[in-house]
Amino acid sequence: MTFVTKLRFQSGDRAALDDTVNGIREMLERKGAECKGPHTEPAERVRVPLYEGLSSGDRLGDWTFEVFARRLEIHGNDHIAREVGHMDFPDSVHVEIELEQKKPLGYRQN
Template identity: 50%
Template sequence: MTFVTKLTLQSGDRAVLERVVSEIATAVERKGAEMKGPHPSPPETLRVPQHKRTTGGETFDSWSYTVYTRTIEIVGHDDVARGVMDRSLPEGVHLGVEVEQVRPLGSS
């Protein structure tokens, strides 16, 4: 059975995110693992209302920020995926991990 590790990286700083994704891709290639991606998702702009008082009512202009997302899939090579997850990431970069077990066709 093969495991597919899906890494989702998010950040509000596009340049830092691209650097981290590039470093991960280089490390995975160096180890000879199969990698799919990075796949970019459309940037998401979030808006947060800011109230002038804790009781509500009058507000300042909403605070808005953009979140950039990249997805990478590492097929097999659990040790390589584990090494990527153990890396220290810059502040502001969030890493989400999903692991899926894939069975070959015809197996039960």
Template identity: 50%
Template structure:
């Protein structure tokens, strides 16, 4: 059985995100692991309304706060030790990480 570890990284800080991706890529190259990606999703622009009070009066608002979220996805095939090491990285603040493990059975 082979394990595929999917790593999804999101951040509004693109340079920090790219540094994390580069660190994962270089670690995988040093270990000789099969790394797929990084795959980039289109940047997502988000608008957040800002209200002048907490009373629920929606007519009194500041200008909306808008920001961009960047997403990268990577897959590590096999190399469970590397996947565990990457999942335990000390990621910078502002970089959201999701790790998903899938077990794939080989066809006989």
């Protein structure tokens, strides 16, 4: 059975996000891992209301910013995927890791 490691990166800092994802992609290529991506997701505009103080209800307006996202998939190469999972990422980049087990066609469990 093969494992697919799905990585999703999010950040409000596009440069830090691209540097992180491109660095991982280059490392995976150097080590010979099968990698798909990075796939770019549409930027998400987030709006946060601002208030004058905690106790007052006086609203000052909204703070808006964009969140950028990229996805990568590592097929097989479990030891390399584990190495990526233990890497230190910049504080401005949020990383989600999902592991999926792929069974070969015709596989039956008894």
